[in-house]
Each structure stands twice: as C-alpha cells, then as structure tokens.
Amino acid sequence: MNSRIENISLLLKLHLKGALNDAQKQELEEWRRLSEANEKLLEDLTGKDLHDALHQLATIDTDAARERLKSRLFTAKKGRIARFRRSWWAAASIILVLAMGTATWVALKRSPELVKTADIQPGRKGAILTLADGTQILLDSLHSGVVANQHGARVLLRDGSLAYDPAGSADGEVVYNTMTIPKGRQFQLVLPDGTKVWLNAASSIRYPTVFTGKERRVEVTGEIYFEVAKNAKMPFRVNISSKAEIEVLGTHFNVNAYENEESINTTLLAGSVRVIREQSGVMLRPGQQAQIARSSSRPGQQAQIASLHGIKVIDHADVDRIMAWKNGLFNFNGASLGDVMRQLERWYEIEVVYEKEIPDITFWGEIPKDISLSGVLAALEKTDVHFRIEGRKVIVMP
Amino acid sequence: MPAHPPYGEKELLFRIKEGDERAFDQLFNEWYARLALFARRYAISAAEAEEVVSESFMKFWLQRDGFDALPGIRSFLYITTRNAALNVLRKNNRLPTTPLDALETPVEEDPFFELEAIRAEVLGAVFREIENLPGKCRQVVLLTYRDGLNTAQIAALMGISVSNVTSQRARAISLLRIALADHYPAIYLIWLPALLERLLSGA
Numbered sequence: 257m258n259s260r261i262e263n264i265s266l267l268l269k270l271h272l273k274g275a276l277n278d279a280q281k282q283e284l285e286e287w288r289r290l291s292e293a294n295e296k297l298l299e300d301l302t303g304k305d306l307h308d309a310l311h312q313l314a315t316i317d318t319d320a321a322r323e324r325l326k327s328r329l330f331t332a333k334k335g336r337i338a339r340f341r342r343s344w345w346a347a348a349s350i351i352l353v354l355a356m357g358t359a360t361w362v363a364l365k366r367s368p369e370l371v372k373t374a375d376i377q378p379g380r381k382g383a384i385l386t387l388a389d390g391t392q393i394l395l396d397s398l399h400s401g402v403v404a405n406q407h408g409a410r411v412l413l414r415d416g417s418l419a420y421d422p423a424g425s426a427d428g429e430v431v432y433n434t435m436t437i438p439k440g441r442q443f444q445l446v447l448p449d450g451t452k453v454w455l456n457a458a459s460s461i462r463y464p465t466v467f468t469g470k471e472r473r474v475e476v477t478g479e480i481y482f483e484v485a486k487n488a489k490m491p492f493r494v495n496i497s498s499k500a501e502i503e504v505l506g507t508h509f510n511v512n513a514y515e516n517e518e519s520i521n522t523t524l525l526a527g528s529v530r531v532i533r534e535q536s537g538v539m540l541r542p543g544q545q546a547q548i549a550r551s552s553s554r555p556g557q558q559a560q561i562a563s564l565h566g567i568k569v570i571d572h573a574d575v576d577r578i579m580a581w582k583n584g585l586f587n588f589n590g591a592s593l594g595d596v597m598r599q600l601e602r603w604y605e606i607e608v609v610y611e612k613e614i615p616d617i618t619f620w621g622e623i624p625k626d627i628s629l630s631g632v633l634a635a636l637e638k639t640d641v642h643f644r645i646e647g648r649k650v651i652v653m654p
Numbered sequence: 655m656p657a658h659p660p661y662g663e664k665e666l667l668f669r670i671k672e673g674d675e676r677a678f679d680q681l682f683n684e685w686y687a688r689l690a691l692f693a694r695r696y697a698i699s700a701a702e703a704e705e706v707v708s709e710s711f712m713k714f715w716l717q718r719d720g721f722d723a724l725p726g727i728r729s730f731l732y733i734t735t736r737n738a739a740l741n742v743l744r745k746n747n748r749l750p751t752t753p754l755d756a757l758e759t760p761v762e763e764d765p766f767f768e769l770e771a772i773r774a775e776v777l778g779a780v781f782r783e784i785e786n787l788p789g790k791c792r793q794v795v796l797l798t799y800r801d802g803l804n805t806a807q808i809a810a811l812m813g814i815s816v817s818n819v820t821s822q823r824a825r826a827i828s829l830l831r832i833a834l835a836d837h838y839p840a841i842y843l844i845w846l847p848a849l850l851e852r853l854l855s856g857a
Contacts, residue, residue: 307799313781314800316687325708329715543747572747
C-alpha cells in the first residue's frame with residue numbers, strides 16, 4: 257500500500273528464487289526485525305490464531321452476501337448502471353419511513369410533479385463578517401485573498417473558509433469580529449489559534465481577532481462544530497447566549513443551540529469538555545451529549561428527568577446523526593416531522609406552515625443536502641403528509 | 655466457481671467503469687471474505703463485520719468512476735471498512751479504554767491498520783488458493799486445518815493410507831507456493847514458508 261512495500265516485494269521475489277546478494281539479504285532481514293509488530297504478526301499467523309482465522313474464512317458465505325448486495329445495486333434493467341454517477345443520490349436512495357407504526361421502505365425518486373417553476377435550491381457556502389468597527393463584508397462570492405486587516409491581524413479567505421493570521425500582532429487592543437451565517441448558508445472559519453470551526457445555517461460566532469490573556473473565549477448561536485487547537489495554558493470557552501458555557505481543552509465537539517429547539521445540545525466526539533450552567537457543570541466523555549432544556553417549555557410540562565444542575569447527560573449519542581450536517585447530509589433518524597421541517601427551514605430559507613396539527617410521523621434515513629427542496633419533499637411525501645409550495649412558503653397538509 | 659476465466663487487470667478495470675456485473679462479481683468474490691476477516695479484528699461481531707464490508711463495496715461501486723487501478727480500489731475498501739468498524743464500536747460505546755488513539759490516528763499513521771490489512775490479504779489469498787486445489791489434496795488440507803484432524807484420522811476418514819495423506823500435504827504446499835507466487839505480490843511470501851509449515855504440519 258506504499259512504495260516501501262513494493263521494494264520489499266521485489267526483494268522477496270528474488271529471495272524466493274535464491275537470487276539475493278548479501279546486501280539484499282541484509283535489507284530483508286532488517287525489514288523483518290524493524291518492528292516488533294511484524295514479528296508479532298508472523299507469530300500470529302502461525303498459531304491457533306491461524307486455524308481460527310481460516311475457520312472464520314470458511315464460514316463466510318460470500319455467494320449469499322454477494323447476491324444480497326447485488327439485489328440492491330443492480331436493477332433488473334441492464335444498462336441502467338451506467339447512469340449511476342458518483343453521487344450521493346444513489347448511495348442514499350432508500351429511506352425507511354416509520355409511519356403510524358408500520359414500516360415502509362421508500363425509494364427516493366425524482367418526482368416530476370413537484371418540480372414547479374423556480375425550484376428552491378439548497379443552501380451553499382456563504383457568510384457575513386462583521387468587523388470591530390461595524391463594517392460588514394459579504395463572503396458569498398468573494399474570491400480568495402485578504403479580506404480585511406484588523407489591528408495587524410490579516411483575515412484571509414481561501415477555498416470558502418476564513419482564516420485569521422495574527423502575523424505578529426501582539427500590538428494593540430483586542431478587537432472582536434462576528435461571523436454570521438444566514439439561513440441557506442454554511443461556512444468554515446479558522447480562529448487565530450488554529451481552532452477550526454464549521455457553522456451551520458442560521459448561526460453566528462463572535463471572537464477576538466487575537467487570543468490573549470488567560471483564556472480563549474468565543475460566543476455562539478445556532479449550530480457549530482469545533483475542532484479546538486490544543487493549548488493547555490489557555491482553556492477555550494464557548495459562551496452560549498449567557499445560558500451555558502463550555503470549557504474545553506483540545507477537542508472536537510458539536511454545539512446545537514438553535515433558539516427554536518427544545519434544548520441546547522453539546523455532543524463530544526473526542527477530547528474532553530465541561531458543560532457549565534449557572535456556575536455548576538458536568539464533564540463529558542466522548543460519545544456523550546449534554547442537554548440543557550430551554551426554559552420556555554410547553555405549558556403543562558413539568559421539570560423532568562433527573563439531571564445534574566439542570567444539565568442532562570446522555571450516553572451513546574448518535575454521532576452520525578448529529579454530525580450529518582457537516583458531512584453534506586440530512587440524517588433524519590428518529591426525527592419527528594417538526595424536527596425535519598425545522599432543519600429544512602434553515603437550509604432552504606423557507607417558512608413552514610401547518611394546515612392542521614402536526615402529524616405524528618417518525619422518520620429514518622439520510623439524504624444529501626445538495627438536492628433541491630422539491631427532491632426532499634418528494635421523498636417525505638411518501639408518508640401520509642403532503643406539501644404545497646407557495647413561493648418560499650411550504651404548507652404542510654395531512 | 656466462476657463460469658469464465660477471470661479478467662486480467664486492464665480488462666477488469668475497464669469493465670468496472672462500465673458497470674459490468676461480472677467484474678463486480680470477480681472483485682467481490684476475491685476480496686469479500688478477507689475484508690470481513692479484517693473487519694472482525696476490530697472486535698465487532700461476524701454479522702457486523704459482513705455488513706460493514708458490504709457497505710464498503712457498495713460505496714466503492716457507486717464511486718467506481720474515480721478509480722484507475724486495483725491497488726487504489728483495495729486501499730479504499732480497507733480504509734472504508736476500518737472507519738466503519740470503528741464507527742460501530744463508537745456508536746455502541748465499545749471502544750477500548752484509550753479510544754482517542756484509534757479515532758484520532760489517521761489511517762496513514764495507524765500501524766495496526768496496515769498489519770491487519772496485510773494479515774487479511776495473506777490469509778485470504780491462502781484460503782482462496784486452497785479452494786482451488788485438486789480434489790483429494792484439497793480435502794486433506796481442509797480436514798487438517800478446518801476440522802483439526804490428525805493424519806491417522808484423515809487416513810481413516812478418506813480410506814487412504816497414512817503416507818498418501820502425507821504426500822497430499824506436501825503436494826498442497828508446493829501447489830500453494832506456486833499459485834500464491836503467481837497471483838499475489840511477493841510480500842506475502844515472507845510469511846509463507848513458516849505459515850504453510852504450521853498450517854499443514856498436522857499431528
């Protein structure tokens with residue numbers, strides 16, 4: 257799997273023919289000795305493990321597995337295959353819909369009926385950068401290059417992502433910039449310390465152009481995924497509209513703090529964070545999610561399940577579902593219609609109106625984010641829900 | 655067994671881009687079991703391993719336009735399978751106590767990955783060639799390693815002499831050596847002498 261292996265292969269071929277000179281024999285021997293792991297592998301391959309491995313191989317029914325997979329990949333009509341381009345469209349072409357307790361496999365097809373004029377396009381890269389003096393710069397269609405200069409820190413736009421280059425700017429005051437992502441956009445940012453930030457639609461982050469002092473502080477709204485650069489001397493703190501704080505050392509985590517969702521959810525992928533609410537906090541382990549309920553619960557709802565300091569921690573968060581937005585997908589596993597429509601609202605910049613009350617449907621499946629709105633609605637329509645599009649308004653009908 | 659002789663590399667790649675079912679079959683038949691073996695080394699169950707490998711094949715097939723050589727396809731399948739196996743562990747919180755190493759190490763720097771892939775390739779290749787051995791020879795080998803019988807037991811079961819069993823084994827070793835040297839890169843052969851020895855030593 258790399259050129260070193262090719263070289264060893266050649267030596268081995270010669271070794272088999274007995275044609276190695278002393279130098280080559282030496283090289284081969286060195287490779288064998290080079291890592292304990294190689295020796296260990298040799299041992300592994302010549303013990304009981306070997307018999308077990310071959311036994312495993314003997315019990316694998318390749319034919320059955322092949323036929324099962326082929327029934328999904330190849331349709332009855334030959335010649336259709338060529339049209340399966342390298343796109344997510346085909347990979348995510350089945351959505352399992354669980355409606356009213358019955359499961360139905362649904363094939364996602366481009367439905368011609370819903371393709372009206374002015375088909376609503378999906379979101380794309382874009383953002384608004386607000387400088388310390390209030391100047392606003394639209395980042396949608398700017399080409400790569402230096403976007404601004406903030407007291408010595410250069411702001412560079414490259415490949416659809418913004419980066420801060422402190423470039424020796426220990427001088428001067430600390431100024432703040434804000435990046436705002438409107439609906440229908442998403443963007444990526446690299447903070448002055450190298451921390452990488454991905455922002456979903458309808459989100460924002462406020463940060464200093466240079467990190468100084470005892471800690472690195474940012475303020476966020478919406479949904480943001482962080483890969484925080486390690487700096488043990490300067491802990492990283494994320495403030496969420498003064499309702500919660502996240503204290504971080506080098507790590508990867510996702511914050512979902514949309515105002516119109518039930519709770520503020522922080523999901524840890526790697527590293528460690530402390531989620532803080534009103535002076536008390538909980539530590540998270542990778543795979544866990546901390547939920548802070550928003551105080552405006554529906555009437556009649558009681559203070560619920562046991563939670564520590566008002567922070568509920570769940571284990572085994574569905575990381576695929578939580579990170580789908582960053583990976584170009586909608587993941588609707590276990591989502592209600594309300595959950596689904598709120599996500600569509602932000603990405604397609606639409607307004608959703610319910611004609612009657614919201615039907616009780618649970619969805620499962622993933623679809624790509626880069627398809628038009630009518631494509632998504634066509635899939636959802638396979639359940640007992642229907643949509644009417646009027647301009648940028650989507651009306652949900654039972 | 656395939657109904658036609660296997661395609662050579664050039665023709666195979668061409669047919670893959672065309673979406674030819676038989677090209678798919680050839681790749682799948684050769685690599686599926688060894689990828690499943692590889693996947694199991696990440697401490698997931700047999701069923702999970704098979705599912706993860708099937709998904710990898712599907713992902714590959716749907717992006718097959720982008721591949722121009724077999725090593726690239728093989729790398730893709732191993733890497734995709736490894737990542738999916740780690741996902742299974744992570745989702746079910748079954749990662750070992752130092753999870754971050756496994757998750758954060760990129761594939762290029764993961765020594766476990768490379769060795770396990772090589773191991774799967776070696777064992778997969780050996781197994782496949784065993785399946786191609788002539789009748790009696792193959793039966794002796796299978797009875798030895800899969801069923802764990804000793805020479806005397808095999809002789810009794812097959813109704814042949816003990817020395818016949820021994821000579822069939824010796825024949826298997828030389829046939830396997832030739833077949834493997836022909837079909838697979840020589841890197842595997844560093845292990846073969848000892849491996850075959852142990853494999854067919856019986857009792």
